[in-house]
Amino acid sequence: MVSKISEGIEISVETFYQPDYSNPMSAEFMFAYRISIENHNNFPVQLQRRHWHIFDSNGQYREVEGEGVVGVQPTLNPGERYQYVSGCNLRTEMGKMYGTYSMLNLSNKRGFDVNIPAFEMIVPFKHN
Template identity: 40%
Template sequence: MPVFFSLMFEESIAMKGSLKADILTSMRPYSISSVPLMDAAKYRDELMILAPHSLLKCSSDATTLGIRVQVRSVYIESRSQPLKGKFFFAYRIRITNNSQRAVQLLRRHWIVTDANGRTENVWGVGVVGEQPVIFPKTGFEYSSACPLNTPNGRMEGDFEMKHIDKVGSSTFNIAIAPFSLSILGDDNDAPL
C-alpha cells in the first residue's frame, strides 16, 4: 500500500506542477508583462515626473518619532479668481503627540510646487502666530491657506520641534507628507 500512495503522491505533484504551468500560461495576457499594462506603467511613471501633484490625494498622514501630522486641503472657490490665474486653497493640520515626551513646535518649512513645476520654500516661526506645546497623548489643530497661480499643485514640508523636558534639548524635524492642492479635490472630501 505505501508504494501505491507514494506513486499517487508523486503523480499528484506532477499534475499540480503541470496545472500551475497551464494556469500561468493562460493568465499571461493579463500579466504586467502584457503590452497594455507595460504602457500604463510607463505612462504612470511619466505622469509622476511631469505632474507629481496629479497622483497625490488632497490629504496626507505621516508619523515621525511618535508625532503624527495629518493634513487635508480644499479649494476655496469664493476666494479664487481663475480668470486672473489666482487659486486659493485652505488646509487643516492636526498634530498628535503619540510619544512619551512633551514637544514644542518652533518653526515650519513648506515646499510649495505649482502645476508648472515652480517651487517656493516658505519658512516661518511657529504656526498661525503660536509655538504650541503639545503634551503626550494630546494634539494641536490649526487651519491656514495657500494661494497658487495654477489650478493644481502640491505641498510638503516639516515642523522643527524640541522636547521641553530638558533645557538645551536638540531640535528635530517632523515630516509633513506631500499632499495635493487641486480645484477638483479627490474622492475623500471628508474633514480631518
C-alpha cells in the same frame, strides 16, 4: 486626507479649495488646509518653526519658512493634539506642498524635525 508619523509625531492634512477667494481668470487659486499634529511620544514637545516646499503644476517652486504656525508655537503633552487651518495660493489649478516642523523635546531640550507629508491641492473640476 494624508497622514504620516515621524519622530513620534503624527501629522494629518486635509485640503479645501476656496472658490470665493479664487479668480481662475487671473490664474489665482486659493486653498485652505487643516493640519492636525498629535504627540505620540512620552515627553512634551513644542513646535518651534515650519519650512514648506510649494509647487504649482507649471513648475514654479517656492519655499516658506518661519516661526511657529498661524502665529503660535504650540506645546503638546503626550497624547495631545493641536489643529490649525491655514492657506496657500497657487497660480495653477493643481499643486502640492510638503515640509518639516522643527520641534523641541521639552524634557531634554533637544530639537528634532518632523516630516509633513506631501499633499495635493486640486480644484474640484480637475478630479475627473
